[in-house]
Amino acid sequence: MSIGLNEYMILSTILFSIGLLGAIRRKNLLMLFFATEIMLNAVNIGMAAISKFHGDLTGQMFAFFIIAIAASEVAVGLGLLILWFKRHNTLDLDSLQKMKG
């Protein structure tokens, strides 16, 4: 018995679903960012697994770029979050509704 591509894909899917659940369920903006990180990491596992089992380095390359994008996303996102918190004193997602019809 050994671990194949399927097991890694199933794990990646489970982790992605957990992140998606968080992204749908959460109402706090900071927690929403955490859920995004989980989803990005889940995809990274899938990329690395495909890279190994198909003998191709492209998957790892894309995983690197995903990590770079995640890092820059956090920097900008956290800056916006701090700005929002200073202005409105809350991180609740419902407070973003400025225009109510």
Next chain:
Amino acid sequence: MFEVVAFYLFAILTIAMFIITVMTKNALYALSSLAAGMIFISAFFFLLNADFLGVVQIIVYTGAVMALYAFGMMFFDTISDVKEDIANPRLTFLLTGLIALIIVVMAMAPVIGTVNAYYPIHEAYGNAQDVGLVLFTKYLIPFEVAAVMLLVAMIGGIILAGKKMDYRPATEQDHTHNLKKDEK
């Protein structure tokens, strides 16, 4: 055998950590369990012979991203519980499962066929050398663009978060000063 045990051990640990992150009401618990999950994920990269990726995962995620979150959380109210009112929990779970299924089918359909290796892995080189070789020949321009993007993100983050950082309570002097400025 070792690989199987390690895979299942780390799979269970990672899933448990991320479920805590998603479900907990305390922001600090969420942050700590997320950091733990990130480190456990790097174990999968080591299992997959992607050593360099595993090291980058530890350095970038738990070193940079988590530290950034930790510093960012000093601005927020982290002691009190996160208040969330979910209108329909069952609908949330159903939608999550459905969307995840669609995404998996969409993403996995091309993988099931045979894939031609454009940049094959050389066992003799070792992972770090192999990655460097491909990254600095075939992916040089995306690499440089990513570097510029990181610089832009850094400057953007500093400007966004650093606005009015020197906070002090407004005094009488400020009011008169502002009034004079308005008159001009």
